[in-house]
Amino acid sequence: MDSRTIGVLGGGQLGRMLVEAAHRLNIRVAILDTETAPAKQINQIANSSHVTGSFAKSADVRQLASKADILTYEIEHVDTKVLEELEAESPFVADSQSWHRIQPSWQTVRTIQDKYAQKQHLAKHGIPTADSKGVGTSSPQGLKEIALELGGLPIMLKARTQAYDGRGNYPIMKVEDIEPALKSLSDRPLYAERWAPFKKELAVMVVKTAQEASGDQYEQSTLAFPVTETVHEDSICKLTYTPPREVPSKVQRQAQDLARKAVSTFQGTGVFGVELFLLEDDTLLINEIAPRPHNSGHYTIEACHMSQYEAHLRAISPDLSSTITPGSTDLAVNAAVMLNILGGPQPDSHLLVARSALKIPGAKVHLYGKGDGRPGRKMGHITIVGKSMSEIEQKIHPLIILVDSIRAHKDSAKNSNEDISATATELLKRNPIPPAKPLLAVVMGSDTDLATLRPGLELLDKMPIPYLVTITSAHRTPQHMLNFGKAAASRGFKAIVAAAGGAAHLPGMMASETTVPVVGCPVKASSMDGLDSLFAIVQMPRGIPVATVGIANSTNAILLAARIIGTSEPAVQEWLSAHLQQMDDENMAKAARLEGEGWRDYKKLDQAMPLSFK
Structure with a gap:
């Protein structure tokens, strides 16, 4: 081309x-x-x-x-x-x-390959990153003073160059760690970094198509792949989850924007891997940037319209750079998980994972052709995509157990592949495949509403829908209710049934905090026969839609929620189709009996009919 x-x-x-x-x-x-x-x-x-x-x-x-x-x-x-x-x-x-x-520019690479220079560059452009200071002395006292300037221990001591996969990093948690850290990283230029108390590590692959450093024009010069959550073990990326688990979409957009802004400050084109810290208060810091495709972006091969590798080749080519248009980097699936395969105690230990993955429908195995494996060496990866993160987590769980077993045996060549398999069997017994995460949340303001919900819940038990039933009151636990709504989408819920009586604020308030469809179920209270609840739920202000069913009709509330979920879950849609056919068959059977026996005898026969036909 x-x-x-x-x-x-x-x-x-x-x-x-x-x-x-x-x-x-x-x-x-x-x-x-x-x-x-x-x-x-x-x-x-x-x-x-x-x-x-x-x-x-x-x-x-x-x-x-x-x-x-x-x-x-x-x-x-x-x-x-x-x-x-x-x-x-x-x-x-x-x-x-x-x-x-x-491409990208040698100047960009020179800045990035010195991690302290990289941090200074980002700070100069107003990109949030952990505070850092160069270490110009190897004396423990000098490092103590630097730690105080950075706010005190703990700090991270890092090599400025030739550091990757955690090599060249040394956490200093207490004063006694200083001398071992300096000894471990001796004969290298160093810098110290303020400790970043992150709750998740994220990564964003950014495609830059403009050669110049564009700064505020990042929206015209860059595109971002979806945010992925990275899980590290022994300072090596073990897993990526895309989209990240329980990270609000607003925070994901902020991570993409921050990564694009950071990349736009460098010269040249191509794909850049941007690592970020998500802090406890949902603020973000740039950790490191790589001027190339990145391990945490492997998932893009199967999960996106265009892989990071194709994007890099097109971005650095003068005739193809302009063909990368908005939407090219979007997810083509609902979710993806990538698992790295590392070498183990035997030269072929890593193949245990690859062979096991071949038995899992949809698992894509990538082996790197590195020959014999050795402990900690990246030998390949596996990607599984699917319609939900819960589905993928169930599929990949046995492979994660096998990777953990290889790691447990990696330090001794005496450990055989049979030992690894035996450990995996034991670990799987103690940590079995997790149940499917709920797709439907059924919430009520009080346990007195449970009687209204019971018929719908009994029907829900027959459906292939994992669900959660809980209590969250709009009046007694308002903050809990709002937090539940805010987190609903990131937790994987595809619909919410909310039962409430009286003023019935619960469905509307829940809908005001989530993009997940809410179905309101009015509860018949002691006064007004539930009309107050029905009117309260159905009369939502413009912009806050809540679907509403009849008073106390939890069966319809559950069926409506199931139809919503069924638009993306074939098994649920199939169940609903069979349910409609069953109702058709039952009604036609009733009609045939009525016509054959006559109406005078039908009531007596009806009383003897199975409950499912009534």
Whole structure:
């Protein structure tokens, strides 16, 4: 599709997935890495264009540049000095007087590969990040003083360069940790960072299509992939959940905007991986940025209209950058979970996870071609997409247990794959597959409303809908009720049935705080026969819709909620279809008996009929 050759500095798993995306677009790719690097294994032009060598060596980078029209990165630990020289010698791609052949800019990479310089750059542009200070001394006393300037312990001591997957980070929780931290990170430039008490780690892949640093114009120059929740173990990304669990959509939009603003301050095009901290008060901090596709964006291959790898290739190509339009990065599914596969005690321990995943419908296995595994080495990943996060969590749970079992045995080569499997069996017994998360919430203002809801709940028990029944009063526990409504969508509820009597504020107040459809069920109280509740629920102000059923008709309330849920749940729709057919069959049977026996005898027969036919 693009006649130019893209040279990639690095040929690991990210490079491999770049090549896979390039093949689909007929884009030629040349890789600089070792002879058997994962990216080279699947590239058809290996013999003619690849370079065997190191992306950190000037001569090897120059050799790749001689074979490629555009240079980009799979890893940021590259020699930026030679890139600066190449830019000075020939800044633009052939047949262009404006499109730089190094994307993103070597200046961007130089800033980002020094993590303290990266933090200073973000602070300069008003991007919120954890306060940090350079460590110019290796003395414990000097670090104590820096800790005080940052607000006291705990702090995080970090290497400024050559740090990834948690390597180069050392948490200092107390004074006694200072000397071990300095010893662990000796002979490196360091900086100290204020402790960020986050409740979740998030990540956003951002596509930048404008070469200039655009600042306030980020909406014109960037697009964001959906926010993903990252779960780390041993400082390595273990899982990603997309969308993030129990993170309000408003916070997700804020994370996307913040990530786009941060990326827009750098020069050059391509995909940037942005890691963020979500703090307890729902504010956000940028943690780190990578000037390339990122491990936490693997899910985009199966879950989005365009993967981060395709996006990167298109963004850095002068003829394709403009084809990335709004909507290209959106989710094409409801939810996705990605699980990293790490090496274990045996060279093939990681294959236990891959083989198990092959038995799970919809699981997509990606192995990286790295040969023998070793503890902690990324050997592959698995992605499962589906119509709900609950469905995916049930599917992936046994694989997570298996990954945990490999980790438990990783420190000794004496541990066999049989040992790992036995541990997994035991762990699964103690931690079985979780039940499906509720799709329907049934709420009432008081337990006296339960009698009204009982017929509907009995019918709900027959449906393939996991549900929650709870009490939350608009008058006695107003804050709890509002919090419940605010969190309903992020908890995965697809409908809410709210029963209330008297003034019946519960359904309307619940609807005022959620985007989830609310079905009101009026309760017949001691006065006005429930008309007050019906009128209160049905007369919602414009902009706050609440569906309403007849007084005390919880059966219809549940059936209406089921129809709402059934629009995205085929099993529920199938049940409802069968239920309608059953009512049809029962009514036709009644008609046949009435016509055959006559109306005088029908009442007697009706009394002897099974309850389901009444």
